[in-house]
Amino acid sequence: MKEQHGFTLIEILVSITILAIIIIAFIPMFTQAAIHNRVNGESLRTNEAAQVVASKFETLSDIQKIIGNTSTLAECSSQQALETVSLPKNEVVGGTPYQSKVTLCKYNENNVTGLIQAEFEVQNSENTPVTRGTAIKFLINKEETDVQTP
Template identity: 25%
Template structure:
């Protein structure tokens, strides 16, 4: 019988070492992809709150007049906010803009005087109920 002098191939030790090295490398990449997915989801929630806030601002600019503010006891006859500042909850904001916000986010508005500019300032705050860190604020003004 003839014996083989040269046998090519990998030993079991070499195969196991290569598997271990590949698993270490893939594990580090997996951690990167997991963090990336979490970051993308957080940014999606933040973008949703910003878009909802901008939608509310646009609706206020289009639909809210001084007369509406007077009828809802937000401003007096001279155009000044009653008690200096008024905070509106989501139901009051939706009533004021005559439209539902169309989202699951908590919407609040703070109305204050800006006497130097003869304007009424609306500060719109949109918060994700699932996470208090996802909050967006934006501003708009209405002439008195």
């Protein structure tokens, strides 16, 4: 009698069952990865939108045209509450509207003077959860013409 090579039906069913148990054990990991990927993607898009909004303001006078006088700015390192001003129009970046705010303060740290720190914050309230992104930009203050560095 010839010896037969191959698998029996029971061996195949046992191997499929073991494989199914292993796959089922890893499904939660894949769903968590998909959730984290979506949240991180939203966060990245919001931070990119903040960079786009910040790039529209090259000088302090560009901001002053929109929000008015900036002569009474607090220093960034002070304990005073810094004033945050909403920008008048929503910025649309990549087809998504973002509400924008800017916080300005005088940057006088480490012997650096004559700079204004502008922190732009954008918020996308259309998605759940609400995402916020920030971008910080330094602008030359024309009132203090000499920017000094150490």
